[in-house]
Amino acid sequence: MHTEHAEPAAPPARPSYSSGTSDVPLIGETIGTNLLRTAERFPERDALVEFATGRRWTYREFVADVDALAVGLLESGLEKGDRIGVWAPNRAEWTLVQYAAARIGAILVNINPSYRVHELEYVLNQSGTRMLVAARRFKSSDYVDMVERVRPGCSSLERVVFLDGPEWAELSRHRVDPARLRRVAEGLSADDPINIQYTSGTTGFPKGATLSHHNILNNGFFVGELCGYTERDRVAIVPPFYHCFGMVMGNLACTSHGAAMVIPSEGFDASAALAAVQAESCTSLYGVPTMFIAELDLPDFANYELSSLRTGIMAGSPCPVEVMKQVIERMGMSEVAICYGMTETSPVSVQTRADDSLERRVSTVGRVGPHLEIKIVDPETGLTVPCGESGELCTRGYSVMLGYWNEPDRTAEVIDSARWMHTGDLAVMDEYGYVSVTGRIKDMIIRGGENIYPREVEEFLYTHPDILDAQVIGVPDERYGEELMAWVRLREGAEELTAEALREFCAGELAHYKIPRYARVVDEFPMTVTGKVRKVEMRERAKEMLGIG
Template sequence: SDYFQMLSGICPELATAEAGHIGSARFPKLRHVVALRGKAPPGVSTWQALLDAGESVESERLDEIDASLRPTDVVNIQYTSGTTGFPKAAMLSHRNLLLNAYYIGQCQRLSEHDRICIPVPFYHCFGCVLGTLACAVYGAAMVVPAEHFQPTATLDAIERERATAIYGVPTMFIAELEDSSFAGRDLSSLRTGIMAGSPCPIEIMRKVIDRMGAREITIAYGQTEASPVVTQTRTDDPLELRVETVGRPLPGVEVKIVDPASGAMLDDDQQGELCSRGHVVMQGYYNDAEAIAAAIDRDGWLHSGDLALRLLNGYYRITGRIKDMVIRGGENIYPREIEEFLFTHPAVEQSAVCGVPDPKYVEELCAWVKLKENASVTEQALRDFCRANLAHYKVPRYIRFVDSFPQTVTGKIQKFKIREQMIADLGLCEHETA
């Protein structure tokens, strides 16, 4: 992305400004834009100039600034991924981020002896909190495989640097496991890591443990607005809990499951919306009071929009997104159940299921399916596979074989774009409902 061009579009003063003195009419508090490498454009400081400026600050001034800081001060404005629409600006504090980095490290048993391979973006909570900040907290080494995610480069880095932990969203782990160079690699240094960012398929978790050798891999669940982790499995959890649940709440975090319609708290094993409260909850959305009111209720509970249930043992299982739920002929269908089942077909590498408009049933199921390399299967064969094991109304009417999915830069599949594409391609019409 050409970030300078983007900035120039909203701040034309950059073209004639002196570095450090931008004087923007639209952004009067903006003083510095820093280029990380290369020749700095007009109005932009170099990375070295930023480092040099730090040397000129008196220690007394640093002490004064340090004393003025509070744990609840906003240190990071982190944008959400935009899987359901336009990204929102979540304001996160020192306390939010440091406690999250500390506790996720505890769950992995991190120490100064660990070397964490971090192929996820550093501008996302996964990279900057669970990656950079957690490494700083524990003194662990950061292994950066490439500027952008590349499965081969990630595997190279694990092998070359003897990484003990690996991070990634499910799509990254799938790409690594299916990489043509995977066979024969020495990944024996791997011990732990985190799979997070979107629902983690059980089959993929088992392959990461069995084939990659990350015996103590953990699953973390959260959202940007929660700094980001709310629940996480622990390295000593039984295998079935580490592959089939998202663990227990981090220390100091409350979690409850509520009825999405009434807000009433639900009992164990009842599906509802997951809500969290505690040190993970953001300070709010920047300049968006309406969105804050919708996300955080008067009692301080952050509403996730995710469907989940609490097991009798206190562990949580994510079952889908409220917005993803498909209502076909009055039957509530959760796409994740179908996606998990499709993963068990030997030809399927990945799938995404969503609802599309239908004149008879209001909504019908649509599945986008990516096949493994050199694999082959027909639409009808996949339907027959589903029909033999799922209720008839859970069998996708529309199946499209694809090479890729619309994704955010962090690897989350954007189902609203799949829905829009299918509506356009099939000439479907949205139906108004009461």
């Protein structure tokens, strides 16, 4: 019997899923063991340089000081699993505490240097911190006074050690007993929790993302691998250590490769960053886009010798195309990488590669990292969307946190039963696996039924000759539900920019519904300490300013 054969059905569009392959295996050891291995290979190479004070450590000296402090922590009664808080700006002691805690399996609690009394008390209690190592002060904050105010309400806190005092000297200068440290190390697992990082929630109290040796050691290592790090690299670590950008992508990327950690200053200082690069012949420079903007905008920028720079990382928030181009052209960072991630994923999931075209590096955040998986799902159904469609970015693999400290319900809200971490970020994946992050699900603006991603409008505003930086938010509108408002920072010497002039600039270039109705010129945006713009706060202030509900 003869039957007509129908044309076979076309295969469905490729799903937005990608996994990172690698010939380089994951590291299955603790941070302490990995540091010892590096020091054995490169004992006389620089490990740590504090530019402001001129203090420096070779790997041999660094391990000796880490071990002396580790013994001090043991003598203080700290054991595996106990929490030790560190509340200080970027300085050498922060790094020593980071590695000493890892040597004995104590869990490091990273405390934001900008926290005030209320937040400090919350994280000390929520984490059950037994010991706190703190600076005496930073900027306008008197840490000694604030600690005294919270101590009565912190039942777990047994000891506070302030840096630059006799207690720190005593704690950090113990005689090392190698056999004792070896016994402690033998009782540690790479899967043990080793770090609690409080993520800056825009509502409610921050959540303590709990990360293991395996999480952060491997993430730092593979970020460094994709940057091409070897023992010859010297990394200017500008972002704060209390954040993953500083302590993982910075410190752990260096120590897992034998590279040098260079601390330009306690807090961000554009001049100090470039001076450190020049003086220490740094090959890599880190920062969020606002930091690079400030560095490029220095009046004496041309006087800095930056020819040693090869690479670096720009992360923390979307990178404007124009800034990326200037970093490559004016700073000589031809291999600069864009990284995307979040604290809960240790942090990096997606990264550009050195051989990616400029177009790829300015229009995407790169491809999935080695040994990780990513997918983009419909936020409503949870189903993977086809390539080219927008949805929520999810990550799975070695980098996903153990959970939020003592908060299983909040953990279950973001990590599903298949161990996918739901980021809350909107993204699109192309057929080659490159990802473009288009905004937060909560930041998406819906005007008259049209979905508008602020990033697209911001990128266009950066092409205006007078605009240095731009942020776009949605504000309530009776007719359309939401309207667009642009906040802009102008270049020095630029004339005032009105909303009308801005709309004229956009006319014919952007679809009419994407053109901002309102504009405001500001000197700075409300920011988190990690360099993320606080759009929630901008929206509240905009509503007050415009007199709308």
